[in-house]
Each structure stands twice: as C-alpha cells, then as structure tokens.
Amino acid sequence: MAVVFEKPHALTNVPTHYCPGCTHGIVHRLVAQVLDELGVEGRTVGVAPVGCAVFAYNYFNCDMIQSPHGRAPAVATGVKRALPESVVFTYQGDGDLAAIGTAETVHAAARGENITIIFINNAIYGMTGGQMAPTSLPGQVTQTSPYGRDVKTQGHPIRVCEMLSSLDGVALAQRCSVDTVKNVNATKQAIKKAFQYQIEGKGCTIVEVLSTCPTNWGLEPNEALDWLRENMMPYYPLGVYKDAAEEENNG
Amino acid sequence: MGEKILMKGNEALAEAAILAGCRHFFGYPITPQTELAAYMAKRMPKLGGTFLQAESEVAAINMVLGAASAGVRTMTSSSSPGVSLKSEGVSYLAGSDLPCLIINVQRGGPGLGGIQPSQADYWQATKALGHGDFQIFVFAPSTVQEMVDLVNQAFDLADEYRMPAMILADGMLGQMMEPVEIPEVSELKLKDKPWATNGHKNSREHNIINSLYMQPEDLEQTIRDRFARYDDAKAKHQVFESYLTEDADIVVVAYGASSRISRSAVEQARELGIKAGLFRPITLWPFPNDELYKLAGSAKKFLAVEMSMGQMVDDVRLAVNGRKPVEFFGRTGGVIPTPAEVLEQIKKLAGGDR
Ligand SMILES: Cc1ncc(C[n+]2csc(CCOP(=O)(O)OP(=O)(O)O)c2C)c(N)n1
Ligand code: SF4
Numbered sequence: 158m159a160v161v162f163e164k165p166h167a168l169t170n171v172p173t174h175y176c177p178g179c180t181h182g183i184v185h186r187l188v189a190q191v192l193d194e195l196g197v198e199g200r201t202v203g204v205a206p207v208g209c210a211v212f213a214y215n216y217f218n219c220d221m222i223q224s225p226h227g228r229a230p231a232v233a234t235g236v237k238r239a240l241p242e243s244v245v246f247t248y249q250g251d252g253d254l255a256a257i258g259t260a261e262t263v264h265a266a267a268r269g270e271n272i273t274i275i276f277i278n279n280a281i282y283g284m285t286g287g288q289m290a291p292t293s294l295p296g297q298v299t300q301t302s303p304y305g306r307d308v309k310t311q312g313h314p315i316r317v318c319e320m321l322s323s324l325d326g327v328a329l330a331q332r333c334s335v336d337t338v339k340n341v342n343a344t345k346q347a348i349k350k351a352f353q354y355q356i357e358g359k360g361c362t363i364v365e366v367l368s369t370c371p372t373n374w375g376l377e378p379n380e381a382l383d384w385l386r387e388n389m390m391p392y393y394p395l396g397v398y399k400d401a402a403e404e405e406n407n408g
Numbered sequence: 409m410g411e412k413i414l415m416k417g418n419e420a421l422a423e424a425a426i427l428a429g430c431r432h433f434f435g436y437p438i439t440p441q442t443e444l445a446a447y448m449a450k451r452m453p454k455l456g457g458t459f460l461q462a463e464s465e466v467a468a469i470n471m472v473l474g475a476a477s478a479g480v481r482t483m484t485s486s487s488s489p490g491v492s493l494k495s496e497g498v499s500y501l502a503g504s505d506l507p508c509l510i511i512n513v514q515r516g517g518p519g520l521g522g523i524q525p526s527q528a529d530y531w532q533a534t535k536a537l538g539h540g541d542f543q544i545f546v547f548a549p550s551t552v553q554e555m556v557d558l559v560n561q562a563f564d565l566a567d568e569y570r571m572p573a574m575i576l577a578d579g580m581l582g583q584m585m586e587p588v589e590i591p592e593v594s595e596l597k598l599k600d601k602p603w604a605t606n607g608h609k610n611s612r613e614h615n616i617i618n619s620l621y622m623q624p625e626d627l628e629q630t631i632r633d634r635f636a637r638y639d640d641a642k643a644k645h646q647v648f649e650s651y652l653t654e655d656a657d658i659v660v661v662a663y664g665a666s667s668r669i670s671r672s673a674v675e676q677a678r679e680l681g682i683k684a685g686l687f688r689p690i691t692l693w694p695f696p697n698d699e700l701y702k703l704a705g706s707a708k709k710f711l712a713v714e715m716s717m718g719q720m721v722d723d724v725r726l727a728v729n730g731r732k733p734v735e736f737f738g739r740t741g742g743v744i745p746t747p748a749e750v751l752e753q754i755k756k757l758a759g760g761d762r
Contacts, residue, residue: 198610199610201607202477202478202606214618220608220614221605221615221616221617225496225500228467231468231474232471233474234467234471235432235471236474238474239432239478239482240478243478260463260464260466261470263463264462264467
C-alpha cells in the first residue's frame with residue numbers, strides 16, 4: 158500500500174496534552190514537517206514558551222529549551238549567537254509573545270535576529286484558564302474581562318504582524334490560519350519560507366497562526382472554528398505583512 | 409609568566425573572562441560596571457565573539473541562558489538594580505542546571521540608590537537571587553589581581569557543578585587601578601557538555617533544557633540531587649584568607665573593599681598592641697563556616713565590617729554559633745568606612761581586655 162501520511166520524524170512518539178479541537182497540535186505537525194523536508198532537525202534548537210505549548214520540549218525531536226515566560230526570543234538569540242549554523246525557532250502564545258515578552262519580541266525582530274518565531278494567536282490565555290490576552294478582541298468575554306473587553310479601560314488588541322512589519326530587521330511577517338485544509342497548507346508554506354529565510358540569513362521571521370482554544374472559549378471545536386472565522390479574521394486579516402525577498406524583487 | 413600591567417578592575421574582569429574562553433557577553437549599560445561592557449564591545453568582535461547590548465537585563469540574562477544551553481562559556485555583568493532584573497533568569501538557570509558567570513559591581517540601594525560603592529547585595533547574592541530553593545557560587549575579590557584569578561575559577565566551578573557563578577564586586581574595586589599579572593593561557597581544558605542543546609546531528613536523542621516538573625516528587629528529587637552537589641561544593645570549595653588571626657583576640661571579618669580597609673585597621677591595632685586579625689571570606693557561597701567555627705575557639709570577639717547595614721554578619725553569627733560575641737560595624741548608601749573608624753571599633757572591643 159502506498160503511504161499517504163506519516164508522522165513527521167521531527168515529532169516524538171508521545172501523545173500530546175492538548176485539548177480536543179485545539180489547533181496547537183496542527184501547528185506542531187506543520188513545523189515538524191518543515192524540519193523534515195528541509196532536513197535540519199539535527200541542527201535545530203527549539204525554544205518552548207510558558208503557556209499551553211510549554212511541553213513542546215517533549216513533542217519536538219530536535220534539541221529543546223524551555224524558556225521563562227515571554228523570554229523565548231532572548232533565549233533563542235543566545236543560542237543563535239553561540240551557534241550561528243544552527244536553526245533556531247521559538248513557539249509562543251499571545252500572552253507570552255505580546256504581553257510579558259513584548260520587549261524581547263520587538264528587539265529580536267529589530268536586531269534582525271536570524272530566528273523563526275511561530276506565534277500562536279488564540280486571543281486568550283489558555284494555560285492559566287482563559288484570562289484576557291493582549292490579542293483578545295474588543296468585547297470578548299474572558300475570565301478577567303467578564304463584561305467583555307472594554308477598550309476604554311482594558312486597551313486595544315495588538316496586531317503583531319502589522320506592528321513588526323515596520324521593523325527593518327524582519328524578513329518575513331505573515332499571518333495564517335489553520336481553520337481549513339487550504340489554510341493549513343498555506344500555513345505550512347509560510348513556515349517553510351520562514352525557516353528557509355532563516356537558513357539564508359535574511360533576518361527575523363515570524364509566522365502568526367490564528368488558533369482556537371475551544372476549552373476557554375467555551376465552544377465545541379467546530380463552533381470555535383466558526384468563531385475564529387467570524388470574529389478573529391476580520392480583526393486580524395490573513396496575509397503577508399512583510400517579505401524581504403519580494404521587496405528585493407520589486408525594488 | 410605574564411607581564412604586569414596597570415588595569416582598572418572592571419576591565420580586568422572582562423579580560424579575565426576572555427582568557428577563560430568566554431566569547432559570548434550579553435549586557436545592558438549601568439554605572440559602575442560600564443567599563444566592563446565597553447571593554448567587551450571593543451574586544452569581542454576582534455575575537456569573533458559576541459558582544460550584545462540587550463534591551464534590558466531581563467533579556468540579557470535570558471540570552472545568557474540560551475548561550476549556556478548551547479554549551480558555550482557565557483556571561484553578563486551589571487550593577488545592583490540591573491541584577492534585581494536578572495533574578496528571574498538566574499532562577500531558571502539554576503533550575504535548568506546551567507553554568508554561567510554573572511558579575512555584580514555593587515552600588516548603593518535600595519531602589520535607584522546611588523552610584524557609589526556598596527555591599528548591600530550580599531543577601532541577594534547568597535540567599536535569594538530569585539525564587540525557589542537554589543544557590544549559586546559567589547566570589548568576592550578584594551584586589552584587581554584577585555578579580556582576574558577568580559573569574560577563571562568561577563567559570564571552572566560553574567561548569568563542574570552546572571551552576572551559575574557570581575563575582576560580587578563593588579564600585580570601588582571596579583573603578584580602581586592596580587597592577588595585575590595576566591596569566592598566559594596556552595590551552596584551555598573545557599569540560600565536555602553532553603547535555604547541551606547544540607543540535608543532535610542525528611547521532612543522539614534530543615537534549616532538553618528544562619526547569620519544569622509536573623510531579624512534585626520529581627521536582628523534589630531533582631532539588632535534592634542538586635543540593636547534594638551543593639553539599640559537595642561546600643565541603644570542597646570554602647575559600648578564605650586569614651591574616652594575623654592565629655593569636656588574635658579580635659577577629660575582623662570582612663570581604664571585598666571593606667576587607668582592604670579592615671586590613672589597615674588591623675595593622676594599626678597591632679601597632680597599638682591590640683591582638684587583632686582579619687578573616688576574609690573569598691567565597692561568600694559556600695561561606696567559609698568551618699574555618700570561622702575553628703577561629704571561634706581561639707578568638708575572643710568578632711567584628712564584621714561591611715558597606716551595608718549588616719548582612720554578612722548573619723553568616724558570621726551562624727558560623728560562630730554563639731561561642732563568642734559577634735559585633736557589627738558598617739557604613740551604607742555608598743559611604744566607604746575609613747580605617748580610623750574601624751580601628752575605633754576594634755579599640756572599643758579590646759577595651760575590656762586592656
Ligand atoms: C512570570 C510568570 N508570570 C505568569 C505566569 C503564569 N502563566 C502561565 S501561562 C500564562 C499565559 C499563557 O498564555 P499564552 O501565551 O496566550 O499561551 P496559551 O496558553 O494560550 O497557548 C501565564 C500568565 C508564569 N508562568 N510566569
Ligand atoms: S486550553 Fe486552549 S490552547 Fe490550551 S490546549 Fe486547551 S484548547 Fe489548546
């Protein structure tokens with residue numbers, strides 16, 4: 158029989174702890190497939206966040222470091238500077254990347270650190286039980302915005318790709334989604350491009366993936382995908398916000 | 409033998425780290441350690457190393473965490489307020505069993521405090537440089553030459569025990585110029601780091617650097633194993649200097665800059681016929697308990713002298729364990745005690761016996 162699908166080598170053979178319908182698992186698979194296809198697992202170092210993806214260090218087969226909350230881009234910087242030939246990625250949630258780790262994210266991007274940032278935007282703090290995130294939508298009900306996020310007192314959501322795209326150090330800033338097969342494939346292409354740019358030394362690459370958290374959104378997995386399409390996509394349009402190679406070609 | 413050259417303490421620390429094989433420095437500007445970073449900024453690019461001015465001390469220590477995970481000798485330097493910011497990272501480094509060097513050129517605190525020399529971060533360095541049950545090596549040089557020598561030892565012990573190490577200096581030592589002999593290093597013998605996350609090259613299982621344990625029993629066991637290593641370090645690496653303590657009635661205990669001042673005071677006391685001596689801890693962790701306990705048999709009184717309101721004195725009292733009185737004298741906030749002030753204290757203590 159022809160093999161149509163295999164678990165990527167870059168994923169370990171252990172069950173994950175993710176909730177049913179959570180899209181973290183899909184993104185793990187895509188990153189692992191890209192590591193396989195580029196043949197770089199043996200020289201890759203991944204940095205796991207504090208957040209639901211903290212156990213990513215058990216799931217990826219490459220060497221892994223578990224970082225303090227939000228500091229993954231700084232940790233990745235240290236690895237990359239020590240081992241310039243290595244391939245280094247961080248895998249971070251929105252609280253990790255856009256709240257506690259904002260400075261580390263912005264400055265790694267500004268320095269053009271040759272790392273790849275995989276950014277899971279699920280508009281909520283998953284691991285700690287559903288608090289408001291910097292990316293929670295206006296009006297979104299969470300444990301710490303029980304009356305809906307009031308932008309007058311709780312501020313506006315951060316659009317990370319748009320913000321980072323203004324920085325010269327960024328080689329790729331692209332927002333994707335894994336809500337449909339088509340979008341899953343596009344996300345994989347974006348992740349692959351990000352790693353390729355890193356290997357070519359083009360600068361900092363970030364792929365933002367709109368994700369679901371059915372558990373803390375209080376929705377069934379299918380409803381969660383609908384919620385993502387209806388609410389997140391209009392606020393966080395998919396697309397390429399910065400692509401150094403295209404700019405080179407156009408310029 | 410290397411030649412003697414005149415060097416500033418901060419620059420000597422930097423050069424010593426380079427000699428010890430450190431090629432990855434991450435820092436954030438702060439007085440009075442500025443010359444150290446400036447020296448690194450000049451030298452590292454020429455050596456093919458990294459000098460990176462981070463966006464904060466928080467970022468700098470986490471870059472150190474990354475580089476240490478990758479298996480290289482790496483360091484950061486700062487002064488008191490900046491070291492507070494590093495504490496999260498130090499806790500993670502300790503919890504992940506990662507070696508590195510942290511330099512604190514202390515200034516007055518709390519808060520923004522001042523920029524003059526101080527020793528008010530003793531508690532922070534030896535008791536609570538971050539959350540959780542852990543220790544780091546802490547070395548307290550008192551001359552520029554000793555700064556050079558201790559940097560190398562600190563890196564070696566950090567690697568051997570897989571622990572962060574700190575040089576606890578102060579603004580006076582950092583800024584002072586003294587002749588130093590830079591040792592010639594022909595070949596560095598660095599410890600293998602098979603645990604490093606430097607890419608498995610498809611030839612081993614993946615390595616994981618981690619401080620998280622979901623099962624309390626696992627976490628407890630890890631901490632107990634780590635503390636067994638601490639016990640080994642305590643047994644083997646208590647370093648100190650004794651000066652005129654053998655027949656001393658009054659033993660002054662001081663480290664770093666205040667030990668230099670105390671030494672003068674002890675010499676002046678001897679001229680007055682007072683049997684005074686100086687006990688100088690060189691490792692603040694592990695604290696040289698054993699020798700101090702022994703001294704408590706022969707000495708009559710102890711006097712701890714610090715540039716703080718009295719922090720190390722706690723450890724002196726623990727070591728002496730009630731056998732003899734332990735008094736304290738200190739100036740704080742960046743005020744440096746004078747030998748005359750310390751002599752006054754020695755005379756006061758000697759008073760009853762004369
Ligand atoms: C310094 C620190 N502050 C707070 C926490 C608690 N904490 C753990 S995960 C988390 C938020 C994670 O949310 P996010 O980054 O959005 O990731 P997700 O869990 O949604 O994937 C917080 C606040 C912590 N571990 N460390
Ligand atoms: S809490 Fe949310 S983000 Fe975390 S695993 Fe469950 S569904 Fe996924």
